[in-house]
Amino acid sequence: MGGGSVWALGAMSGTSLDGVDAAMIRTDGVRVEAFGASDYRPYSEDERAVLRAALGRWPGDDLERAAEVVRGAHAELLARFSEAEIVGFHGQTLAHDPRGRGTHQLGDGAALAEALGRPVVWDFRTADVRLGGEGAPLAPFFHFALAKRIGAERPLCLLNLGGVGNLTWIDPRRAAPEEEGALLAFDTGPANAPIDDLMRARLGAACDEGGRLAGAGRVVEGALEALMAEPYFLRMPPKSLDRDAFPGLLASVEALSDADAAATLTAVVAASVMRGLEHCPVPPERILVTGGGRKNPVMMRMLAAALDAEVAPVEAVGLDGDMLEAQAFAYLAVRVMRGLPTSAPGTTGVRAAVGGGVISRPGAL
Known part of the structure; x- marks a missing residue:
């Protein structure tokens, strides 16, 4: 590759x-030049149950059924993109314990390279953890490129609200993402995961669609204060979370009604982001929100009320919040192929800027 x-x-x-989300971008590993096609392959209920049962498990455990779900879903979806020259494959995170056992993303990039007939870059996080980093979040280098693309001139934040929340503070005046002072990134706390778990446990629903249940409830301040007493919120960055890092959250709202529990867990998201912003070098002018949380109007209203900055979905600047993370791993794949760093002290706490990722080429098996 030139x-x-x-x-x-x-x-x-x-x-x-x-x-699984899949998205194309045109890039040289520095600039994002164009956005291409994207697609989505939902997991079936049976597939989701298999993956849920595998959460928290590590290599060496019996994970063949889960591995087959990840392998089959990715191969089916990615085969639709015949024009792709290189593939960035994140895999499915099952466990994340950077200060202990490490990080585990289920998926075989070498097998995927054979199936697709194209180079696949994967295992993005291991090298970062080995050098003392958290291994997450990894999208901030892409966020830096996006800030350049949209012409940002002052510090801003990109907030991803998926299962957990992560925040990237960006100074677009810097020349490169690995430059000191260009980025600060960390996981803010839980986001949609505990709300989804509440909905599943109490109502058999996948999520609080449109924030309707939370909107019908009230935030119970005593419960919110107890939840925000978690030691994680007091830790300085770098810091990162596993999806199930707060096992006591649901128990803490057990005595509340369904609506009040949903409202209180939603308020935790806004409160944890507000706490996280205290770590930013200078306050951001605006906060662009990606991930599923941006589709929850109650969550967005709570963020706007809690934060002293403009809060808007990334679509406000022409980006696709459904595909941003998939695009990020396309971008990181090209950086790995070009020998460029993918994380730095300001994003994961790694000792020095490092390029992660394993490159697998078809025919190498």
């Missing part, structure tokens, strides 16, 4: 376990 731009395909299956 130094010019290529069409790269990225795939992401997040901790919400809803399905």
Whole structure:
């Protein structure tokens, strides 16, 4: 691969376990030159149950059924993109314990390269953890490129609200994402995961669609204060979370009605982001929200009320919040192929800027 731009395909299956996103971008690993086609392959209820049962498990455990779900879903979706020159494959995160056992993304990039007949870059997080980093979040380098693309001139934040929340503070005046002071990134706290778990446990629903249940309830301040007493919220960045890092959340709202429990868990998201913004070097002018949380109007109203900045979905600046993470791994794949760093001290706490990722080429098996 030369130094010019290529069409790269990225795939992401997040901790919400809803399905696989795939998206194309044209990039040289520095600039985002164009956005291409995208697609989505939902997991069936049976597939989702298999993956949910595998959460928290590590290599060496019996994961063959879960591995087959990840392999089959990705191969089926990514085969639709015949024009892709390179693929970035994140895999399915099952466990994340950077200060302990490490991080585990289920998926075999070498097998996927054989199935697709194209180079696949995968295992993005291991090198970062090995060098003392959290291994997450990894999208901030892409966020930096997006800030440049939209012509941002002052510090801003990109807030991803998936299963957990993560915040990227960006100074677009810097020349490169690995430059000191260009980025600060960390997980803010739980986002949609505990709300989804509440809905599943109490109502058999996948999520609080449109925030309707939370909108019918009230935030119970005593419960909110107790939830925000979690030691994680007091830790300085870098810091990152596993999807199930707060096992006591549902128990803490057990005595509340369905609506009040949903409202209180939604308020935790806004409160944790507000707490996280205290770590930013300077306050951001605006906060652009991506991930499923931006579709929850109650969550967005709570954020706007809690934060002293403009809060808007990323669509307000012409980006696609459904595909941003998939696009990020397309971008990171090209950076890995070009030997460029993918994380830095300001994003994961790694000791020095490092390029993660394993490159698998078809025919190598």
